[in-house]
Amino acid sequence: MQSVKALDKFLRLRSFFSSTFIPIMANLEEPAVFGKLSRFGGDKVKMFSSNPFMIRENGTGIGDCWLEGSSLHSPKSSNYEYTEEVCPWRRQMRNVSWGDFLNRTPANMSRNHRVFRSVPDACYLPDRPYSSHCNDKCTRDNKLLRSMPGFVKIVEVGPRDGLQNEKDIVPTAVKVELIKMLVSSGLPIVEATSFVSPKWVPQLADAKDVMEAIRTVEGARFPVLTPNLKGFEAAVTAGAKEVAIFASASESFSKSNINCSIEDSLTRYRDVALAARKLSIPFRGYISCVVGCPLEGVVSPSKVAYVAKELYDMGCYEISLGDTIGVGTPGTVIPMLEDVIDVVPIDKLAVHFHDTYGQALSNILASLQMGITTVDSSVSGLGGCPYAKGASGNVATEDVVYMLNGLGVKTNVDLGKLMLAGDFISQHLGRQSGSKTAIALSRIRGHASKL
Numbered sequence: 063m064q065s066v067k068a069l070d071k072f073l074r075l076r077s078f079f080s081s082t083f084i085p086i087m088a089n090l091e092e093p094a095v096f097g098k099l100s101r102f103g104g105d106k107v108k109m110f111s112s113n114p115f116m117i118r119e120n121g122t123g124i125g126d127c128w129l130e131g132s133s134l135h136s137p138k139s140s141n142y143e144y145t146e147e148v149c150p151w152r153r154q155m156r157n158v159s160w161g162d163f164l165n166r167t168p169a170n171m172s173r174n175h176r177v178f179r180s181v182p183d184a185c186y187l188p189d190r191p192y193s194s195h196c197n198d199k200c201t202r203d204n205k206l207l208r209s210m211p212g213f214v215k216i217v218e219v220g221p222r223d224g225l226q227n228e229k230d231i232v233p234t235a236v237k238v239e240l241i242k243m244l245v246s247s248g249l250p251i252v253e254a255t256s257f258v259s260p261k262w263v264p265q266l267a268d269a270k271d272v273m274e275a276i277r278t279v280e281g282a283r284f285p286v287l288t289p290n291l292k293g294f295e296a297a298v299t300a301g302a303k304e305v306a307i308f309a310s311a312s313e314s315f316s317k318s319n320i321n322c323s324i325e326d327s328l329t330r331y332r333d334v335a336l337a338a339r340k341l342s343i344p345f346r347g348y349i350s351c352v353v354g355c356p357l358e359g360v361v362s363p364s365k366v367a368y369v370a371k372e373l374y375d376m377g378c379y380e381i382s383l384g385d386t387i388g389v390g391t392p393g394t395v396i397p398m399l400e401d402v403i404d405v406v407p408i409d410k411l412a413v414h415f416h417d418t419y420g421q422a423l424s425n426i427l428a429s430l431q432m433g434i435t436t437v438d439s440s441v442s443g444l445g446g447c448p449y450a451k452g453a454s455g456n457v458a459t460e461d462v463v464y465m466l467n468g469l470g471v472k473t474n475v476d477l478g479k480l481m482l483a484g485d486f487i488s489q490h491l492g493r494q495s496g497s498k499t500a501i502a503l504s505r506i507r508g509h510a511s512k513l
């Protein structure tokens with residue numbers, strides 16, 4: 063009943079948006095190589111470094127531990143004021159639609175969009191003295207902004223990482239609709255499900271059915287998690303064209319998540335890697351607990367680097383570094399990345415931040431400045447790991463896209479369509495979106511629709 067209601071709301075929203083949005087063609091991935099990537103120099107790393115966080119066993123917070131963030135000396139903040147002078151696009155707002163507003167990037171600002179229907183003036187926010195967007199001049203002139211990549215590949219993990227922790231089983235049809243909506247927003251990669259033991263993760267017991275239902279969906283890649291050969295074979299039989307293996311940098315977490323030691327998991331994954339290579343199936347690697355573990359506390363960067371190198375040597379096309387419980391700050395993330403970058407090429411790395419302490423966007427920003435160009439996120443900030451008690455969802459994809467739009471970094475994702483997907487799943491789950499961007503923009507949209 064709830065899902066019928068959610069579907070109905072989605073259809074109504076879709077008709078509202080389809081009449082006011084400008085369709086923006088999204089490529090699967092950025093075709094061209096963008097601005098040369100740069101990395102922080104040693105000075106910058108020092109600037110961000112902080113004391114390691116402490117663990118107190120006081121029974122509150124994450125699991126049985128309380129993880130205390132240390133005081134972080136942030137670099138002198140530059141106070142960018144995006145006035146009409148530096149961001150002249152604001153003056154052109156009357157000629158554009160709401161969808162255009164949501165997706166505005168410096169690159170598309172100057173294009174001559176076709177407007178299908180005009181919307182009330184309130185949508186254009188004519189009197190607002192701010193903008194999240196930087197124009198080309200900002201990017202060129204500012205030393206820190208110049209270090210941003212031109213394009214970021216977003217790996218959407220909502221249907222898998224986002225839903226795996228949901229207690230109430232989400233119907234397969236809702237998962238499939240969510241995946242389709244995410245694809246139509248332009249996301250190039252949507253992690254669809256996991257072929258894990260249904261006893262361990264009952265929410266994803268319908269993995270085969272999900273794969274069957276999206277067999278004909280085009281426009282994105284759909285990797286799935288496989289913890290062992292059994293999962294790999296089931297995934298391939300179900301039509302998976304890409305898989306992911308997942309190890310941990312923490313011994314205790316490895317045991318609680320996949321019931322074996324790190325070394326045993328690497329042995330299993332070598333078998334999966336061999337089988338995948340035989341079938342020419344690309345495989346991604348994940349590492350959990352890259353800065354902190356709910357059971358062990360601080361995880362040293364050298365442990366992460368060790369596992370990353372093992373996964374890279376196995377043939378993973380990309381290794382995603384997961385702050386599974388969201389305790390990282392740039393002060394712990396940067397040193398971890400420094401160690402990993404020493405053993406794995408930076409263009410083979412992705413970052414995967416949970417937002418438990420509200421640090422995810424700052425960690426992403428620091429990672430981008432170091433040269434990372436692939437970011438995992440979850441629509442509406444869905445998620446949490448069943449084996450990391452207390453961990454909150456992934457960083458919300460809407461928030462990542464909003465920040466990247468503001469930085470002038472391309473993603474090919476249509477924020478308006480993405481918000482529809484977020485609305486759809488949040489409605490189904492009966493809760494507010496975990497994306498601050500989605501909440502803020504929905505308020506403006508709600509206001510506009512009353513006029």
Ligand SMILES: CC(C)(COP(=O)([O-])OP(=O)([O-])OC[C@H]1O[C@@H](n2cnc3c(N)ncnc32)[C@H](O)[C@@H]1OP(=O)([O-])[O-])[C@@H](O)C(=O)NCCC(=O)NCCSC(=O)C[C@@](C)(O)CC(=O)[O-]
Nearest residue numbers: 257258259262289292293308319320321348350384386447
């Ligand atoms: C790895 C296992 C299977 C070991 O589980 P186990 O109990 O040690 O395995 P087992 O080999 O002894 O088998 C036990 C039963 O599971 C079955 N089984 C065995 N393998 C499979 C399979 N692939 N698919 C379906 N069934 C399977 C097997 O056939 C057997 O069935 P039974 O004989 O009892 O009926 C289990 O621990 C498991 O499934 N764990 C998955 C946990 C999980 O999915 N965690 C969340 C993902 S990781 C994550 O979220 C972190 C990440 C990636 O997002 C990054 C981040 O956020 O930082």
